[in-house]
Each structure stands twice: as structure tokens, then as C-alpha cells.
Amino acid sequence: MSGPRARDAEHTIVVDLGFGDAGKGVTVDLLCAGGGYGAVVRANGGAQAGHNVVAPDGRHHTFAQFGAGTLAPGGPVPTHLSRFVVVDPFALAAEAEHLAGLGVADPFSLVTVDRRALVSTPWHAAANRARERARGRDRHGSCGMGVGETAAYALEYPDDAPTAGDCATPVVLRRKLDLLAERLEPVLTAPSGPDRPGGGEAAVSGAGAAERLPDPGVCVEAYRAFADRVELVDERYLPRLLARTPVVFEGAQGVLLDEWHGFHPYTTWSTTTSVNPLALLAEAGMEGRARRLGVTRTFATRHGAGPLVTEDALLTERLADRHNRTGPWQGGFRVGHLDLVALRYALEAAEGVDALVVTHADAPARLGRDPLWCVGYELADGRPVRIAPGTAPDLARQARLTGLLGAARPVLESVPGPVPATLADALGLPLEAVFSGPTRADARVPVRRAPRVGPFPRRLPATA
Numbered sequence: 001m002s003g004p005r006a007r008d009a010e011h012t013i014v015v016d017l018g019f020g021d022a023g024k025g026v027t028v029d030l031l032c033a034g035g036g037y038g039a040v041v042r043a044n045g046g047a048q049a050g051h052n053v054v055a056p057d058g059r060h061h062t063f064a065q066f067g068a069g070t071l072a073p074g075g076p077v078p079t080h081l082s083r084f085v086v087v088d089p090f091a092l093a094a095e096a097e098h099l100a101g102l103g104v105a106d107p108f109s110l111v112t113v114d115r116r117a118l119v120s121t122p123w124h125a126a127a128n129r130a131r132e133r134a135r136g137r138d139r140h141g142s143c144g145m146g147v148g149e150t151a152a153y154a155l156e157y158p159d160d161a162p163t164a165g166d167c168a169t170p171v172v173l174r175r176k177l178d179l180l181a182e183r184l185e186p187v188l189t190a191p192s193g194p195d196r197p198g199g200g201e202a203a204v205s206g207a208g209a210a211e212r213l214p215d216p217g218v219c220v221e222a223y224r225a226f227a228d229r230v231e232l233v234d235e236r237y238l239p240r241l242l243a244r245t246p247v248v249f250e251g252a253q254g255v256l257l258d259e260w261h262g263f264h265p266y267t268t269w270s271t272t273t274s275v276n277p278l279a280l281l282a283e284a285g286m287e288g289r290a291r292r293l294g295v296t297r298t299f300a301t302r303h304g305a306g307p308l309v310t311e312d313a314l315l316t317e318r319l320a321d322r323h324n325r326t327g328p329w330q331g332g333f334r335v336g337h338l339d340l341v342a343l344r345y346a347l348e349a350a351e352g353v354d355a356l357v358v359t360h361a362d363a364p365a366r367l368g369r370d371p372l373w374c375v376g377y378e379l380a381d382g383r384p385v386r387i388a389p390g391t392a393p394d395l396a397r398q399a400r401l402t403g404l405l406g407a408a409r410p411v412l413e414s415v416p417g418p419v420p421a422t423l424a425d426a427l428g429l430p431l432e433a434v435f436s437g438p439t440r441a442d443a444r445v446p447v448r449r450a451p452r453v454g455p456f457p458r459r460l461p462a463t464a
Contacts, residue, residue, distance in 0.1 A: 010246055011286070013248075013249040014249065017295060018297070019301065020252075020257060024252075029072065031248050038245025040068065041247050042079065042080070042250055044270045046065065046120055050062050052438070053068050065092050076107075080112045081164075086150050118154050118161055123184050124146030153184075167224060168232060174217070178216055239284035243284065264399045274353075296356070296423070298371070301336070307406055310410045312335065319366065337412060338423065344427070353429065356424050357434075373412070374411060375411055379409075
């Protein structure tokens with residue numbers, strides 16, 4: 001079925017209210033199927049994103065850097081990679097090849113890239129994996145693709161960090177790649193063993209094992225080909241695009257992984273709330289010209305390490321996701337009960353959304369039992385716990401929250417009605433769409449309505 005149409009001159013921001021994997025891809029696909037959007041703008045993250053879209057005809061693609069409107073039935077919706085995106089030209093080429101195999105003509109012609117966007121290289125990825133291996137059992141759950149390493153390097157060496165614009169200037173790019181390889185060499189060649197901090201697993205997997213890396217000259221040639229295939233644009237491009245047509249801002253990861261509001265250190269080096277899209281709109285003089293959609297499953301998920309208070313091994317077994325398997329870097333795909341506490345935290349951290357999209361509405365039927373949801377957290381002695389976002393940036397505070405969540409257990413109750421509508425009422429939001437399957441044809445677009453007024457599930461007071 002076709003999705004909600006773009007309103008006149010109104011942009012849409014799609015935000016994941018969990019730890020990622022909520023269904024941003026299928027949400028963007030549904031929006032673009034409704035027509036009216038002139039582009040999908042990626043506003044954070046990079047090639048580590050994995051937004052699965054299954055078309056009604058069975059074609060499947062995991063969108064990473066291309067926008068999830070590329071398979072829209074009326075024709076591909078172009079993608080703009082904003083200055084907030086970390087671009088991986090090699091991964092983009094592989095993604096373009098897969099899209100071409102699905103029948104998308106000349107995928108590169110659909111992409112514009114802000115020249116200021118950082119470029120993630122094989123050296124960043126190798127350093128990322130070396131650091132993660134060295135953590136042993138204290139791994140953070142990285143995707144191992146170097147996005148965080150790219151951001152960290154740019155913070156330390158802002159003038160030497162490779163950008164998309166450098167790909168068109170081989171002399172500049174080669175100088176930056178040589179410096180990058182030299183500076184990261186100690187990380188890539190560090191010895192490993194059980195006597196090193198974070199040993200154990202690192203000693204087995206070889207934290208210091210050298211990875212085969214390309215010659216910088218080969219990268220320069222490949223990146224120059226990337227610059228020739230996509231359209232590199234400056235800071236004037238996006239404001240003109242936003243003035244000309246409504247766009248969908250497609251976020252990556254989820255609010256609970258946000259670099260400042262997530263639970264440190266199990267977070268991403270990326271701002272996953274609406275902050276980046278709103279900044280881009282403000283730069284274009286279009287404040288307040290966007291609606292925000294929050295996306296959630298009917299159950300909680302987390303890919304990899306970090307707190308998941310409502311985790312349930314039975315749910316992990318019965319609600320296995322064929323598009324989200326255990327990965328060598330992220331770890332396992334974990335499932336828990338729907339978590340009102342975490343969702344309310346995410347909404348507060350994101351400063352609210354205008355409507356809710358609920359995916360996996362068929363999950364309760366697949367479980368074969370009445371669903372439960374978490375209405376509060378408590379400690380082992382029964383003391384209640386309340387979490388709330390702090391003033392960013394304060395990573396020490398977020399680390400304390402992580403410790404608190406590690407000790408918390410969920411207060412579970414039966415969901416008192418159909419999950420999507422009941423959840424929307426509990427959060428005080430109208431429903432934008434409900435998905436009972438993996439494709440846009442499985443979506444139901446409810447008649448917009450104001451949420452009913454309580455009684456909502458109880459909120460527990462703050463812990464002492």
C-alpha cells in the first residue's frame with residue numbers, strides 16, 4: 001500500500017526510539033512510496049547502518065549509505081549524504097553494485113555528497129577492530145567499520161582528517177592518508193596477550209594481529225573514481241534542496257545509542273536524535289518546518305553489549321530476526337519485553353516526536369501468549385529506579401546510569417490492549433503507521449487521532 005504523502009513544504013525526520021533496528025528503513029520506504037519527497041537526507045552515522053527494506057515483490061536490500069527510498073515504486077528517491085555522515089567509498093560501491101543487481105539503474109547518479117563529510121578508510125576500520133579486540137570481555141559492541149575511529153581521529157587532527165572533497169584532489173588526499181597510516185600504526189601493531197589490559201579474549205583472537213591494508217596509492221585511485229561517480233556539493237546545495245522540495249531525514253542507530261544520551265561506553269560516535277536534521281534545517285532558515293516520527297518495535301531489542309533491562313532469553317529465541325544475526329563485532333541480537341521506561345527516556349532525550357510508527361505488530365501472535373511491557377525499574381531490594389536524560393555532554397553521568405541499569409530489573413505487567421494503539425496512548429502520541437510484516441504492503445496507516453487521556457501505566461519515582 002502507499003504511505004502517507006508528504007505535506008506541502010513539510011520535511012519529515014525519522015528517529016529510532018531504541019538501540020537501533022526499530023524499522024527506520026521500512027518507515028522511510030513507506031513514506032517515499034506515498035510520493036512528494038524529493039530526496040532522502042542521511043543525517044548521521046555511516047556505513048555501519050543496516051536499514052532493511054523488503055519490497056512487496058521480494059527484493060531485499062540492507063541500506064547503509066543509500067537512502068531507504070531507493071526502491072520506492074514510483075522510481076528511486078535520490079540520496080544526499082550530509083556533512084554529518086561518515087562516508088565509506090568502498091562500502092558505497094559495494095552497496096551500489098547490489099542495488100544495480102536489484103534493477104536500480106546507475107545508483108551512483110542518485111547520490112550527492114557534502115564535500116565536508118568525513119571519509120572512513122581501511123586504516124580507521126582496522127584500528128577500530130584492533131581496539132575492540134584489545135578490550136577482551138569488555139567490548140563495546142562496535143560494528144568494526146571504523147566510523148567511531150574516523151570521528152575520533154577528526155577530533156584529534158581536524159586539519160588532516162580526509163573528507164569527501166579531498167577525494168577529488170589526489171595530492172591532498174595522499175598526504176592525509178600517509179599521515180593517517182603513520183599515526184595509527186602503533187594501534188595496528190600493538191602486541192597482545194593475557195597480561196595486557198582487556199586480555200583474555202583478546203589474547204585468543206589476536207588484538208595485535210596485523211590486517212592486510214591497501215597501499216595508500218590504490219586508495220587514492222579508488223577514491224578519485226568515487227569522486228567522479230557521485231556529485232560532490234558544497235554548503236549551498238542542501239539549503240536549496242530543502243527550499244525546493246520536502247525531504248525525509250533518515251537517522252541511523254537509535255536514541256538510546258546517542259553519543260551523549262546513550263549509556264556510556266556502549267554508544268555510537270554519532271548524534272542519533274533530531275539534533276542534526278534540525279541544525280541542517282536551521283542553517284537553511286527553515287526552523288519548525290519538519291515533523292518528527294519516532295519508530296519502535298512492539299518489543300525491545302539490542303545488538304551487542306550494553307544494558308537491556310527487559311532482556312528475556314525466551315523472547316530472543318522466539319523472536320529471532322533473520323536480518324539481524326550475531327556478528328563478529330557487534331555480538332548477538334538480544335530481545336526483551338516492550339520497555340515504557342526506556343521509550344519515555346528516549347522521547348525526553350530527543351525532545352519529543354509528533355507521531356509514532358510501530359513495527360513488528362505481529363510479534364505477540366508469534367509468541368502465542370499475551371504480551372508484557374515494562375512499566376518501571378527497581379533494584380533487587382525493591383527500591384524503584386527512575387532514569388532521565390541529563391545535560392549533555394556528561395559521559396561520567398551516563399556511565400553511572402549504565403551501572404544503575406546493570407543492577408535494575410523490570411517491573412512487568414500485561415499490556416491492557418492491542419500493543420500499537422495502547423503504546424501510542426501510553427506515550428501520548430498519535431499513530432502514523434503500524435507494520436505487521438516486513439514490507440510497505442504490510443503497513444496500516446491509521447486515521448490520525450488524538451491519543452486518549454489516561455489512565456497510563458504508573459511511573460515510578462526516582463531512586464533515593
